[in-house]
Amino acid sequence: MAKIGVFIETDKDEVKKTNFGAITAALDGGKNEVVALLMGVDANSAQETLAAYGAQKIVQVTVDSADLTASPDLQARALADAIQHFALEGLIGLASARGRDVFARLSAFLNVTLASDCVGINFEDKTVRKSHFSGKTIATIKLNSDLLLCALRPNAIEAQKALADSQVESYAASVDAPGLVKVLEVKKGDTAKMDLTEADVIITGGRPIDAAENYKMLEECAELLGAAVGASRAAVDAGFAPHSMQVGQTGKTVSPRLYIGCGLSGSVQHFAGMKTSKVIVAINTDKDAPIFQKCDYGIIGDMFEVVPVLTEILREQTGQ
Amino acid sequence: MQIYVCVKHVPDTAATITVVGEAGYNDTACKFIINPYDEYAVEEAVQRVEKAGSGEVVVVTVGPEAAVSTMRAAMAMGAHRGIHVKVEGQFLDSTLTSLALKAAIEQDGTPNIIFTGRNAVDTEGFQTQYRLAAAMNLPVVSEVVNLEINDGQAIVQREVGGGTRETLEMKLPCIIGATKGLNEPRYPKFPDIMKAKKKELKEIDFDQLGLDTSVDQTELLKLEAVPERSSAQIMQGSVREQVNELVRILTEKDKVL
Numbered sequence: 153m154a155k156i157g158v159f160i161e162t163d164k165d166e167v168k169k170t171n172f173g174a175i176t177a178a179l180d181g182g183k184n185e186v187v188a189l190l191m192g193v194d195a196n197s198a199q200e201t202l203a204a205y206g207a208q209k210i211v212q213v214t215v216d217s218a219d220l221t222a223s224p225d226l227q228a229r230a231l232a233d234a235i236q237h238f239a240l241e242g243l244i245g246l247a248s249a250r251g252r253d254v255f256a257r258l259s260a261f262l263n264v265t266l267a268s269d270c271v272g273i274n275f276e277d278k279t280v281r282k283s284h285f286s287g288k289t290i291a292t293i294k295l296n297s298d299l300l301l302c303a304l305r306p307n308a309i310e311a312q313k314a315l316a317d318s319q320v321e322s323y324a325a326s327v328d329a330p331g332l333v334k335v336l337e338v339k340k341g342d343t344a345k346m347d348l349t350e351a352d353v354i355i356t357g358g359r360p361i362d363a364a365e366n367y368k369m370l371e372e373c374a375e376l377l378g379a380a381v382g383a384s385r386a387a388v389d390a391g392f393a394p395h396s397m398q399v400g401q402t403g404k405t406v407s408p409r410l411y412i413g414c415g416l417s418g419s420v421q422h423f424a425g426m427k428t429s430k431v432i433v434a435i436n437t438d439k440d441a442p443i444f445q446k447c448d449y450g451i452i453g454d455m456f457e458v459v460p461v462l463t464e465i466l467r468e469q470t471g472q
Numbered sequence: 473m474q475i476y477v478c479v480k481h482v483p484d485t486a487a488t489i490t491v492v493g494e495a496g497y498n499d500t501a502c503k504f505i506i507n508p509y510d511e512y513a514v515e516e517a518v519q520r521v522e523k524a525g526s527g528e529v530v531v532v533t534v535g536p537e538a539a540v541s542t543m544r545a546a547m548a549m550g551a552h553r554g555i556h557v558k559v560e561g562q563f564l565d566s567t568l569t570s571l572a573l574k575a576a577i578e579q580d581g582t583p584n585i586i587f588t589g590r591n592a593v594d595t596e597g598f599q600t601q602y603r604l605a606a607a608m609n610l611p612v613v614s615e616v617v618n619l620e621i622n623d624g625q626a627i628v629q630r631e632v633g634g635g636t637r638e639t640l641e642m643k644l645p646c647i648i649g650a651t652k653g654l655n656e657p658r659y660p661k662f663p664d665i666m667k668a669k670k671k672e673l674k675e676i677d678f679d680q681l682g683l684d685t686s687v688d689q690t691e692l693l694k695l696e697a698v699p700e701r702s703s704a705q706i707m708q709g710s711v712r713e714q715v716n717e718l719v720r721i722l723t724e725k726d727k728v729l
């Protein structure tokens with residue numbers, strides 16, 4: 153049995169639900185012991201949710217006389233110290249924007265190998281699986297350091313409940329050097345909008361959405377689906393949506409259980425960001441659109457007709 | 473301003489990748505380009521020097537012989553000269569890459585800023601810039617969408633999900649990982665492409681750098697093509713019938729609704 157840490161990401165003091173899949177991965181079917189590491193939030197409030205997925209130890213990591221949110225370098229160093237203190241053999245986390253950053257800092261600081269954006273992990277032979285060449289190939293990579301560091305693609309590993317007896321602890325890490333990078337300001341995005349990388353269901357509008365206000369149509373449908381709304385680069389470049397909504401090679405990488413693409417041609421670069429979705433649906437007016445060659449279900453039709461009908465049917469079903 | 477830009481030579485994102493052997497691909501069959509994120513890095517560096525009216529932009533690439541075409545493309549965008557660390561083999565671990573970049577830069581001069589991209593689109597490592605920063609003991613921020621420089625401080629912005637933007641500060645010299653949103657990379661014009669051919673390009677063999685290669689490394693064991701999904705099952709009937717059928721399948725068969 154190996155002792156594996158999971159770096160828990162929080163948003164507005166809440167544990168993001170994408171962490172649960174990372175805990176499931178770290179637990180490795182009960183073969184490992186999982187230590188959840190939290191920063192800047194109260195570990196007690198997170199205990200129940202994290203223990204439900206198998207975290208045995210839930211640790212609130214702090215640093216005396218320093219604000220951990222004030223520097224990503226400090227966070228990486230505090231994690232390095234906690235890894236040593238708890239004698240962790242590995243640390244798993246999410247390859248979200250924050251996770252990618254913290255794991256890269258940590259691995260560089262410790263001089264330890266790292267793989268980011270992984271879709272699978274094997275603790276026995278210390279290998280991970282991850283995309284190479286924009287999702288066209290999957291690489292199996294061996295991580296040769298003693299300490300295993302891996303950031304997982306959110307939602308790539310399905311969370312499974314595995315209730316554990318858990319204990320909460322607090323650990324004051326010692327960090328000697330000050331961070332070289334200082335956070336000056338954090339400007340929250342639109343709080344009503346769900347983060348794409350967190351979403352279980354995504355509905356995306358491509359270039360033919362034609363105007364920013366037309367995303368309202370998708371938002372209405374998304375509300376009933378419990379979905380986040382995405383955009384293609386063509387729609388972003390045309391000014392219909394902000395870059396934070398872009399899915400694809402130069403945007404977000406997502407792995408929801410359901411992806412509904414409306415007015416998407418099916419470009420390689422868009423698929424690079426959502427190919428690992430469980431089920432992909434396309435709505436497109438052109439029966440020969442390339443997207444129909446690489447998705448699960450298709451509706452040949454105008455999204456401005458199809459989406460409102462979908463919204464209506466979902467509304468009837470949910471009785472809202 | 474002495475600016476170095478790390479630029480990787482990668483297969484075009486639209487290229488077909490044919491796996492060869494256990495862990496290789498047919499690189500003679502695909503078109504290579506400058507790593508798309510590194511274009512933002514080059515553009516930013518060139519604009520900084522153009523605006524200041526002084527300074528120099530040096531492109532640094534660790535790559536095969538053929539990477540020269542990518543270096544020339546960066547020079548056509550306005551970089552002044554290049555340093556090419558030549559390696560054989562299709563994949564080089566990011567720790568070794570960062571050590572080679574550090575050695576090549578330090579042999580050449582003293583950087584005020586080093587620009588990189590956010591990730592290479594071939595191996596999707598998301599880490600070389602951080603390793604370079606740790607090796608050189610410099611501050612680093614990646615996925616930068618906005619940059620201001622005042623009094624030897626770099627103020628940068630990055631997006632951290634959900635539309636949230638973070639503003640960070642670090643001292644120069646520093647490393648900045650560029651991403652989409654930082655600027656609009658230019659398309660070089662024909663005279664610029666011609667001029668780039670004459671710009672200075674220094675070549676160094678990886679082995680000549682005398683690096684300690686006994687560091688921990690990742691090892692690519694296997695490369696497998698990801699099968700595309702086959703053709704979609706197309707819904708039939710009126711719009712309402714099609715949507716009803718879709719909802720039924722997604723609910724009952726796939727259980728994703």
Ligand SMILES: Cc1cc2nc3c(=O)[nH]c(=O)nc-3n(C[C@H](O)[C@H](O)[C@H](O)COP(=O)(O)OP(=O)(O)OC[C@H]3O[C@@H](n4cnc5c(N)ncnc54)[C@H](O)[C@@H]3O)c2cc1C
Pocket residue numbers: 357358359360383384385386387398399400401402403404414415416417418419420421422425435436437438441442453454455456485508
């Ligand atoms: C280096 C690089 C990186 C890139 N990164 C990304 C990225 O991150 N994300 C991304 O998305 N793209 C990216 N692209 C761009 C990509 O190549 C495509 O240009 C883009 O994805 C196309 O967007 P689209 O599918 O919305 O539009 P289009 O290609 O224009 O397709 C629109 C589709 O909608 C259909 N249509 C038209 N009207 C309707 C209607 N009323 N109802 C339903 N269907 C309709 C059409 O038949 C067509 O198939 C990148 C490109 C490069 C070179």
Ligand SMILES: Nc1ncnc2c1ncn2[C@@H]1O[C@H](COP(=O)(O)O)[C@@H](O)[C@H]1O
Pocket residue numbers: 478479480481507509510513532533534535566569587588589590591592593595596597598599600601
């Ligand atoms: N072989 C290389 N030569 C030059 N720069 C590189 C090389 N590999 C990576 N980089 C730089 O590091 C960034 C991140 O790469 P990676 O960690 O491989 O995703 C890239 O965008 C480049 O700017």
